Amino acid sequence: GAVVxxxxxxxxxxxxxxxxxECRSLDFQATTMFWYRQFPKQSLMLMATSNEGSKATYxxxxxxxxxxxxxxxxxxxxxxxxxxHPEDSSFYICSARGxxxxxxxxxGPGTRLTVT
Amino acid sequence: xxxxxxxxxxxxxQEAETxxxxxxxxxSESNYYLFWYKQPPSRQMILVIRxxxxxxxxxxxxxFSVNFQKAAKSFSLKISDxxxxxxxxxxxxxxxxxxxxxxxxxxxxxQVFP
Numbered sequence: 001g002a003v004v005x006x007x008x009x010x011x012x013x014x015x016x017x018x019x020x021x022e023c024r025s026l027d028f029q030a031t032t033m034f035w036y037r038q039f040p041k042q043s044l045m046l047m048a049t050s051n052e053g054s055k056a057t058y059x060x061x062x063x064x065x066x067x068x069x070x071x072x073x074x075x076x077x078x079x080x081x082x083x084x085h086p087e088d089s090s091f092y093i094c095s096a097r098g099x100x101x102x103x104x105x106x107x108g109p110g111t112r113l114t115v116t
Numbered sequence: 117x118x119x120x121x122x123x124x125x126x127x128x129x130q131e132a133e134t135x136x137x138x139x140x141x142x143x144s145e146s147n148y149y150l151f152w153y154k155q156p157p158s159r160q161m162i163l164v165i166r167x168x169x170x171x172x173x174x175x176x177x178x179x180f181s182v183n184f185q186k187a188a189k190s191f192s193l194k195i196s197d198x199x200x201x202x203x204x205x206x207x208x209x210x211x212x213x214x215x216x217x218x219x220x221x222x223x224x225x226x227q228v229f230p
Contacts, residue, residue, distance in 0.1 A: 032216075
């Protein structure tokens with residue numbers, strides 16, 4: 001149980017275009033989802049926290065207009081990187097926390113974004 | 117602000133031996149959870165072990181155990197009988213009752229040699 005999927009696993013896009021990454025909880029309802037960014041050989045950096053049906057809370061320094069997060073249902077959250085640039089190339093990981101969970105987060109397999 | 121510090125960027129151990137990864141943290145909260153996550157080359161984050169701060173007994177999961185020293189704010193991970201499959205990046209993480217998010221350390225890259 002507690003499986004989280006991400007789609008796509010790898011995406012290449014051209015500079016200036018937008019790309020959407022999906023995060024789904026497959027066998028539980030996720031009231032809260034988290035989006036992280038990870039650079040090579042570095043730790044996970046929390047970008048934003050989203051609760052179903054409400055606006056995401058962004059961490060300091062993360063551009064909310066560039067990284068649009070939508071958590072429209074209890075099983076799906078999306079991250080859209082708008083007007084992508086090469087510096088947005090990174091590994092993006094989502095995690096989900098189920099209803100009633102206080103601390104447990106279940107991680108997706110990640111999405112590698114390459115902007116050319 | 118809460119912080120998590122891992123002072124060992126890289127560690128290596130021979131197969132079947134024991135290795136200990138260090139982690140210290142800082143918080144003003146009295147109720148919190150601590151975690152060790154493993155990130156293998158596939159980059160999938162895997163929960164190795166967790167410790168609830170109010171529990172004095174150290175958590176154990178098969179070959180993995182922790183040494184939780186609450187007063188010293190230390191939370192080390194001991195891997196016994198190391199296996200090649202233990203080769204991965206290991207992250208120590210913290211979340212408090214009032215924090216609502218995971219705070220990660222910088223990670224320790226563990227290499228297990230045959």
